[in-house]
Amino acid sequence: MKIIILGAGRIGESVAGTLVSERNEITVIDTDAGRLRELEDRFELRGVLGSxxxxEVLAEAGARDADMLIACAALDETNLVCCKMAHLQFGIPTRIARVRSSAFRGDSPLLGKDGFAVDRVICPEESLTRYIAKLVEYPEAxxxxxxxxGLACLVAVRAVSGAPLVRHSIAELRERVPDADMRIVAIYRRLLxxxxxxxxxxGATRIEPGDEVFVxxxxxxxxxxxSALHRYEDNGRREVTRIMIAGGGRVGLRMAxxxxxxxRRVQLKILERNPERCVALAADLPGDVLVLRGDGTDEDLLEDEGIEEIDLFLALTNDDEDNxxxxLLAKRxxxxxxxxxxxxxxYAxxxxxxxxxxALSPAxxxxxxxxxxVxxxxxxxxxxxRRGVAEALEIVARGDRKTSRVVGRCIDEISLPKGAQFGLIMRGLPAPDAPVDAHPGPAPQVIIPRGNTVIESNDxxxxxxxxxxxxREVEKLFRVSATFF
Incomplete structure (x- = not known):
């Protein structure tokens, strides 16, 4: 694909690096010539200097035959106007914008073809806080x-000695945990x-203490x-009830x-070094949220605020080194x-x-x-x-046995790339364009595929x-072809 990325900041850099590695033709637009040179030296892409x-700048970047625009500049208004320009003047088929403002969410008419013509809004801060909220709900993960x-989940958990599945083989899974149907798809083992x-x-693979297990x-x-991979204390599972956030900036406030x-009711403390920001946070948040002027690297402050009682410490400032x-200090x-x-x-x-x-990267x-x-x-x-090394895809099987390499076939008949695994099959999901008031069919099923499980169309x-x-091999496998027999 030919993709234009507006903005060579941290988000733009991460997106460009990922898409270049997948053999896409990438052009990055930015007003910082030095930043563009850095990206051109690191990645196989083209930089265009300008707004x-x-x-004229969009045309120089190849907008006339581009397949996608990803606008992730620092300002919302720049990204929105760029998407409108890309639609009206160049007809770029897919336009994605990074937008922080909550006014541009979901089905806002401002995003439609008569508005800013944005196909998809992304907000790294929102993705980040949604991600952290899951860790509050499932602290073992x-x-x-x-x-x-949300019908199905992929969870990564560190195996703890003494847990039911640890030091046992995957073949023993059903015997050790009979009340949960699951599929272990990957193990990453720490080596000195x-x-x-x-x-x-x-089947013969054993789970060892310290393994990072994906299920x-x-x-x-x-x-x-x-519970199968984590060992609890004598008093059982401990909920996350005490949280401390270091950093009251945009991400910290959104998280709070x-x-x-x-x-879930939590006791929340926020550490922020800027006194004016502390006042703004205290005014914006409920009275039971304790806002403290201070630094997350202040050992005396952490001790005074009972860091040893904190269930989850979140370092969310704009400074990587401070975080x-x-x-490290809070953990110690x-x-x-x-x-x-x-x-x-x-650093991550x-x-x-x-x-x-x-260690969490917003990008x-x-x-x-x-x-x-893409x-x-x-x-x-x-x-x-795994910081971009691996992926989990949810892909829909289309066609029939004549036009598809997967539909109508048992799992054992389908050859995936080495190490790749079928994890789940979700059957009976409504089509994305189905009317809201359509007559509901049977409840969707989550199936753990076995060797004799047959994939059906629309799974x-x-x-x-x-x-x-x-x-690409997996995508090709699921592609419908009129000539495949």
């Missing part, structure tokens, strides 16, 4: 990703002074899945609002779990496997939303995993892919 709201609107190693998931299941079985508005240091002082917001990918890679439980949390538009075939959901199939270069 994305000027027709490293990440929780949803498919089919080496990168984590991907372990093929076969797919129906949502109602999610807690049983986590989401926690306050949620069904890393605050998280007794915080149960810590999460650091890290924009630089190299360095922090993996350290005392920081979760990585929303990449899947973009990739679903993928070929009927891809509904894409989740970028939503979740596939785990350990290496991004294998994605």
């Amino acid at each position: 994305g709201i000027e027709p 490293l990440q929780v990703r949803e498919f089919a609107g 002074d080496q990168p984590d190693r991907f372990i093929m998931c076969e 797919l299941s129906a949502r109602e079985h999610l807690q049983s899945v986590l 609002r989401q926690l306050v508005d949620g069904e 890393i240091m605050a998280s 002082m007794g915080a149960r779990r810590v999460l650091a917001l890290i924009n630089r990918r190299s 890679d360095l922090m993996h496997g350290t005392q920081i439980d979760i 990585q949390t929303m990449l899947g939303e973009l990739l679903a538009h 993928r070929q075939g009927d891809v509904q959901v894409v989740h970028s995993l 939503h199939v979740v596939i785990f892919i350990p290496r991004k270069r294998q994605v």
